[in-house]
Amino acid sequence: MAKTPKRPVAGLPDKDTLLAFLREAGEAEKSDIARAFGLKGGERRMLREMLRELEAEGKLGKRGRKGFAEAGTLPPVGVVDVVARTDDGEMLVQLVKGEADAPQAVLVADKDRRGPAPAMGDRLLVKLNRAGEGWEARLVKKLDADSSKLLGVVRKGNREVRIEPVDKKDKEFLVIPAALSEGLKEGDLVLASAEKREGRYGPKRGKVLEHIGREDDPRAASIIAIHQHNIPVGFSEAVEAEAKDQEIPTLKGREDLRHIPFVTIDPQDARDHDDAVYAEPDTDANNPGGWIVWVSIADVAAYVRPNTQLDREARAKGNSTYFPDRVEPMLPEVLSNGLCSLKQGENRATMAVRMVFDATGKKISHKFTRGLMRSHAKLSYEQAQAAIDGAPDDTTGPIMDAILQPLWNAYACMLKGRERRAPLAIESLERRVKMSPDGGIEAILPRKSLEAHRLIEEMMVQAN
Known part of the structure; x- marks a missing residue:
């Protein structure tokens, strides 16, 4: 959630004042900026032109569909992946949905937090703050990316049975061992999990967890959409109780x-x-x-x-x-x-x-x-x-x-x-x-x- 900056002086700001406002707010939509500076009518049109110019100069970046933020900044809260480790052993995180050149942030350890520490590849919800010349991230919640599971379609070849992902952007498939492929038919829609790879090379092996239906069954479209958009399904026993x-x-x-x-x-x-x-x-x-x-x-x-x-x-x-x-x-x-x-x-x-x-x-x-x-x-x-x-x-x-x-x-x-x-x-x-x-x-x-x-x-x- 963006911070609420101090109320600025009313009237059309110059570019430096506008950037200072966005720096303090973290991010803001055009309507928020206009309201903060008390702009009306023609001043709003001039603000729109100023935002275009700052964007063309590389000083301003889009944040979401309608928001703006100073270029090279991060939102106050974001979903990140742990992507690297520094020479000092500190973990670096990067926004899952952000500009390609968005800065990385150092994940700050919370000594009071219980449970396993984040590891490489983990997906996290974090609070982001400036720290000197760079950025730091503080863990709010560890998210389950569920990357070990795959919703896919059974493809049967002469020598192997594959599970190919329904998400066409995902190029990695799973191979189902012959002993675990009995009963699977070409075109079956299944939920499978990846097993640990033996050695560094070769395709991942997996096992089928659930038979969803057929890829040509129209009712399977909802299941595919749920999986692709990571929509939580069902409830825990504690919640049901x-x-x-x-x-x-x-x-x-x-x-x-x-x-x-x-x-x-x-x-x-x-x-x-x-x-x-x-x-x-x-x-x-x-x-x-x-x-x-x-x-x-x-x-x-x-x-x-x-x-x-x-x-x-x-x-x-x-x-x-x-x-x-x-x-x-x-x-x-x-x-x-x-x-x-x-x-x-x-x-x-x-x-x-x-x-x-x-x-x-x-x-x-x-x-x-x-x-x-x-x-x-x-x-x-x-x-x-x-x-x-x-x-x-x-x-x-x-x-x-x-x-x-x-x-x-x-x-x-x-x-x-x-x-x-x-x-x-x-x-x-x-x-x-x-x-x-x-x-x-x-x-x-x-x-x-x-x-x-x-x-x-x-x-x-x-x-x-």
Whole structure:
């Protein structure tokens, strides 16, 4: 994470001042620089030109997609590989994803850290700092590069069975001894591990750990993508046990919201339900024509407590990763698709916000509360929209007047406020992948943009 530099003097800086700012910040995006110096209009265009010139002069380097940093510098935190050792025995590390001429840093030993010391080829997460003329790195966490494992395809020749990597950039293959190759077929997709090489030369030998499927099976594409992007798969036994040990909280310290008929509105193929909504006219005489809007979010913090096994593994995963045919969740399914999913008719812990809008769509008050809720109905966007458009079904018909119509009326009110604010509106066509029963891609279809989508979007924006 970049440091926050001292607030500079407002106005367009000269090149030396700009470089000094980046040197102190570590890295910054153009918008951050403009905000720090209070630049507007034409000054922002002049800043853009100055950044181009500094880049052309070799004094500035790109950091990520949008960031800038002084040339020859390193980010405050980075993923590195141990690449060399100095004559004094100190280890040198280099950024995994950095410029070819990015400087190396000396790995500083931490005497208080337990466990095996980093070795050549290890991948590490480190903090990076200047140290005199050079750079030093302090270990945050040792990362498992899992370089001994290979996801590959079986290729059978006359004299040997090979595992060739699915990653075309990886040129090293494994040879499977005849005694271990029984049952393997040409085109099998497998996970294999490398064995210690006998001698310095010759191909690596390996053994098959898991049979994934066939390379021509469309469902194998997700497995390949997971492996190539190093997406963590599954959960440790400790995390699974911790997740199964969770229970729905009681009302202690929570407001009882179960009388409020919340509904969830999600895509038809949604695997879980994170949020629910409800709206009703404000009966306060001081707010004629106003609306009360509730947004309820699954209270994940009720189950994932700081520094628990669940918390640490969720941090390592960062987010759930979705594929057309599967999902690799951030939390075990007993939580992600269970206690943290606002299922119809079941008590759920929630973090909710009650917002009051006046007749012009201006929010005049709000209140957050931790509560216990119970979803009244599970709806899809298409289902809710069809009901509003005059084609209710067995689920939406009974709740039209009490729940759905008030939601749309509240949205119409909120829309007045949105139009007055004139926020940035990005219209981009979203698509969904339709899978066939055998796992193939049957079609890639555009998702129709519905008013129901915009209703939920606006209520989530206001809640945030």
